[in-house]
Amino acid sequence: MVSHTSQFTHSVKPVPAEAVQAYDHETDVLVVGFGCAGAAVALEASGAGAAVTILERASGPGGSSALSGGEIYLGGGTPVQAACGFTDTARDMAAYLIGALGPDADEEKIHVYSEHSLEHFGWLAGQGVPFKESLWDSPTWVPPTDDGLMWMGEAAWPYNQQAAPAARGHRVQSEGFGGKVLMDRLVEAVSTRTDAEVHADTRALRLIVDEQGRACGVIARRFGTDYAYRARRGVVLTTGGFVDNEAMLAEHAPELVGSAKVSDSGDDGLGIVMAQAAGAAVRRMSTGQVGIQTIPGYMTRGIVVNGHGQRFINEDVYPGLVGIEALYRQGMNVWVVLDEEAFEDVPEEERWGLQPTHVAETVAELEKEMGLPENALQHTVAEYNRHAENAEDPWFRKSARWLRPLRAPFAAIDVRLGMAPPEGGSAGGNGAAVFTLGGLVTDTDGRVHDLDGGPIAGLYAAGRASSGLHGGGYISGTSLGPGTFFGRRAGLAAAGSATAGAEATGVQE
Ligand SMILES: Cc1cc2nc3c(=O)[nH]c(=O)nc-3n(C[C@H](O)[C@H](O)[C@H](O)COP(=O)(O)OP(=O)(O)OC[C@H]3O[C@@H](n4cnc5c(N)ncnc54)[C@H](O)[C@@H]3O)c2cc1C
Structure with a gap:
């Protein structure tokens, strides 16, 4: 049968x-x-x-x-959080999860999980699971160090309006993947x-x-x-x-x-x-985790645009949320646009070898190379830069930490090519890596x-x-x-x- x-x-x-x-x-x-x-x-x-x-x-x-990466979402004031200078509450943890896992997250489960998070940290530690008391303070999928704590987008708008931000991404101590x-x-x-x-x-x-x-x-x-x-x-x-x-x-x-x-x-x-x-x-x-195959540090320092050359999200949210928007609402027709300074600002070990797919001296040239409608990207970058001069982003409210006008020379990464080898070619697929939820x-x-x-x-x-x-x-x-x-x-x-x-x-x- x-x-x-x-x-x-x-x-x-x-x-x-x-x-x-x-x-x-x-x-x-x-x-x-x-x-x-x-x-x-x-x-x-x-x-x-x-x-x-x-x-x-x-x-x-x-x-x-x-x-797996061994990243475990825990909070409410764990010893790792305390050692890294964070105060946290179960209520803030729950509020963040309800926002970031929504719409229509399972609030009952989130409350129970958040309220018992400290105890669960203790249980894991009691099984011998090691967590180092140090913070990796930069956007990434998996830090290249054995730091025990990382941000998971808690400081990004609109979540920072709903809950006091605290880093809650606990990492099983390991160089790289801790699963x-x-x-x-x-x-x-x-x-x-x-x-x-x-x-x-x-x-x-x-x-x-x-x-x-x-x-x-x-x-x-x-x-x-x-x-x-x-x-x-x-x-x-x-x-x-x-x-x-x-x-x-x-x-x-x-x-x-x-x-x-x-x-x-x-x-x-x-x-x-x-x-x-x-x-x-x-x-x-129907839901999934979507790992958009690009470098979070490039996204936060640059901008992410769709096939119309328009931004659609603040790039400093947890990168998986960019991925979900990109796959479910933009059909993976998305690009990371950055400038040389942004590229250079990402430490070598965080680049995972990912190079721009297009480079140009002007946004007009870049837009043409990317095959976008004339003026689409030019308009987006001009608007972004105009406000970034004042460390503002009235469109999507990216944190001032990441705001700076983009200047020539420019580069773009076609996310659909995935984590392509530096010498060129495609990693295959559509640029997304997924599992079901x-x-x-x-x-x-x-x-x-x-x-x-x-x-x-x-x-x-x-x-x-x-x-x-x-x-x-x-x-x-x-x-x-x-x-x-x-x-x-x-x-x-x-x-x-x-x-x-x-x-x-x-x-x-
Ligand atoms: C590369 C990678 C990185 C990830 N990073 C993270 C991360 O950092 N943090 C995070 O929270 N999540 C991460 N995830 C997701 C996470 O690892 C999984 O969602 C999670 O491990 C699932 O746990 P599980 O116990 O439900 O399933 P699994 O760990 O997959 O275990 C299921 C087990 O059931 C067995 N099985 C299946 N069907 C049967 C059957 N019919 N009879 C008997 N046995 C069966 C399988 O062989 C398997 O051993 C990552 C996943 C991957 C692959």
């Missing part, structure tokens, strides 16, 4: 419990997927006294979490739990659901053989997003088709679809909800398989942070959800 909507070659419908002759394995809490969310579920569930089994399709743990260190520490912590076991090379295919509609296990395949797993207390799906499933993208998030994928290449959405087949609701399936509707304890708005008994989800804090926006750190935080809550809830009649039956291994 083939699932037509999602390109799976097997049926994704739940298997009725009465059709299962015997279970091959039993546990209290069955976790599907061993990325950051799965690790957090396992740690808290086993800490609450539950026997835990983690199924992982790959040969070992990690998922996209291990490849591996994060996962190493979490996996190490899981390995110390005698009541938690990991079944690798084991891919969950379908849920098992009893007569009352309660999720009570999964059918999983390991090296060609199917096994029935029984979960006495709960099944927790932490299988990641669906950016690698072309059919699901085309169906739910067509804007993301054709962009480079930011994942471990295993984000096939099966966990989401398995739960949907059992009646689960989904939310925000939509997923299963969960409450703040990770319970998966159905279309009537109530929880499906025994079924939980966390991480990118679930719909997180996001409405239309994305800030780095709001995957690893809420993924581990709501994973912990799902683990606790699942561990505590024992029901009568949960005795083991027919165990074979």
Whole structure:
């Protein structure tokens, strides 16, 4: 049987419990997927006294979490923030997230996450996750140092009107990408739990659901053989997003088709679809994180324009928000325009080798080379410069820190070429690198909800398989942070959800 909507070659419908002759394995809490969310579920569930089994399709743990930048959005006055001179409150953190992750961010989740952010920092640190107490104070995707804190656009308009700005991008200490260190520490912590076991090379295919509609296990395949797993207390799906499933993208998030994928290449959405087949609701399936493939330092020091030569955003917001505007509303027909001084001002190690695609002595020449309508860019730059002379930006209110008239010689970067090699040529794609944000509707304890708005008994989800804090926006750190935080809550809830009649039956291994 083939699932037509999602390109799976097997049926994704739940298997009725009465059709299962015997279970091959039993546990209290069955976790599907061993990325950051799965690790957090396992740690808290086993800490609450539950026997835990983690199924992982790959040969070992990690998922996209291990490849990630290790940026974790945390605030409310963490020790790292305090050491870097920031005072912060949960209320300001929540206000910023509601603005930057909107429109229509999940305010309830944001409030719970922000209010417990300090405690969650302590939990991560308690697992041995290292954070250095120093600030990287310059716009970037990933700082080239091991600094533990960075800005995520908090000082930019209009968010600086809604919340007192404080840097909240916490970074797992590492030179460059810190996701591996994060996962190493979490996996190490899981390995110390005698009541938690990991079944690798084991891919969950379908849920098992009893007569009352309660999720009570999964059918999983390991090296060609199917096994029935029984979960006495709960099944927790932490299988990641669906950016690698072309059919699901085309169906739910067509804007993301054709962009480079930011994942471990295993984000096939099966966990989401398995739960949907059992009646689960989904939310925000069209949304995505969009890494615009250019250098944030160029954008803030220059301007970003669309195919009409017009600016459309203040360039000092978190660069992912520029990406979302660029992909969803400008069709990636966007350019970074800067001058030599702006280019030179970006330190070499922050340029990632990205060179301008066009250079010219005048804006008129540049505009022509870029193929823009006559006078479009000239008008934009003239207006920008006129106000920048007074350190003002009445159009988009970019911070005075980045305002300066642009002067000859000028340069432009065609973002659609992506991070092209310095010697020329295209990186392929459309200049955007994306992953999905939509997923299963969960409450703040990770319970998966159905279309009537109530929880499906025994079924939980966390991480990118679930719909997180996001409405239309994305800030780095709001995957690893809420993924581990709501994973912990799902683990606790699942561990505590024992029901009568949960005795083991027919165990074979
Ligand atoms: C290069 C890169 C940089 C990033 N940087 C950041 C960052 O700095 N900050 C941030 O917050 N986010 C970042 N992200 C996003 C973030 O890493 C992910 O959104 C997050 O790690 C998802 O965590 P997860 O636990 O939900 O899924 P994953 O970490 O992907 O784990 C899911 C696991 O489930 C397994 N699995 C899937 N289906 C099944 C199945 N049917 N049966 C059994 N196992 C299954 C997978 O093999 C995988 O191991 C980045 C991502 C990438 C790729």
